[in-house]
Amino acid sequence: MGMISNNLQQVRAQIAQACTDCGRNANEVTLLAVSKTFGPEAVREAYAAGQRSFGENYIQEGEEKIASLQDLGDLVWHMIGPIQSNKTRVIAENFAWAHSVDRLKTAQRLSAQRPPHLPALQVCIQVNIDGGVNKSGVPPQDAQALAKEVAQLPHLQLRGIMVIPEPTIDLIAAAEIFQRARSLFDIISAQHAGVDTLSMGMSADLPAAIAQGSTMVRVGTAIFGKRSP
Numbered sequence: 001m002g003m004i005s006n007n008l009q010q011v012r013a014q015i016a017q018a019c020t021d022c023g024r025n026a027n028e029v030t031l032l033a034v035s036k037t038f039g040p041e042a043v044r045e046a047y048a049a050g051q052r053s054f055g056e057n058y059i060q061e062g063e064e065k066i067a068s069l070q071d072l073g074d075l076v077w078h079m080i081g082p083i084q085s086n087k088t089r090v091i092a093e094n095f096a097w098a099h100s101v102d103r104l105k106t107a108q109r110l111s112a113q114r115p116p117h118l119p120a121l122q123v124c125i126q127v128n129i130d131g132g133v134n135k136s137g138v139p140p141q142d143a144q145a146l147a148k149e150v151a152q153l154p155h156l157q158l159r160g161i162m163v164i165p166e167p168t169i170d171l172i173a174a175a176e177i178f179q180r181a182r183s184l185f186d187i188i189s190a191q192h193a194g195v196d197t198l199s200m201g202m203s204a205d206l207p208a209a210i211a212q213g214s215t216m217v218r219v220g221t222a223i224f225g226k227r228s229p
Ligand SMILES: *Cc1c(COP(=O)(O)O)cnc(C)c1O
Pocket: 034, 036, 057, 080, 081, 164, 202, 203, 204, 218, 219, 220, 221, 222
């Protein structure tokens, strides 16, 4: 068995264990494989091991990878990196999801540029949940207003929120931040039909994120290995 399929099995087992530990069902958590910086062959290996959802951070890299993997047919591509408003068209035309929408202008462009023959672009609002400086994401107090605007755009489907807390070794502080994201998610999901996604947790912190209600973990390193800088 190749390294990637072996890693995938381990990550799936880790998700299942984290779910068991907090009394959740493992099928409530979707694994998003973050393939940024890795080539199409790595995606093919993960695909062969049953993985279908993949996350990319960089527009041009993502566009090229998606084009070279067209033959696989049922891949689901998620944009998870910062979105510059002059790069929205590539996302609207190539991706199924965007997790990193943090401005109305970006959302409006994505909606206007979504090709009519494609289903609505599935959108999460990125929230700067721990107030980190120089960080992407809408401030928590503005998230509900942005969600309301996004929900009204015709070619977008509001699905939830995405957070990237600062890495910390303080487990209690980390849990508290995840809990804050969960509370905000609960509020927004009560306000909008179809909101079911709390995108939170990465290789280093996925058990803690799952314990606080994550429904989608974004895992790169633990599946594909260390990224070269
Ligand atoms: C790179 C990245 C990940 C994956 O991080 P790992 O630590 O490699 O699992 C998840 N989410 C976002 C937004 C990322 O940019």
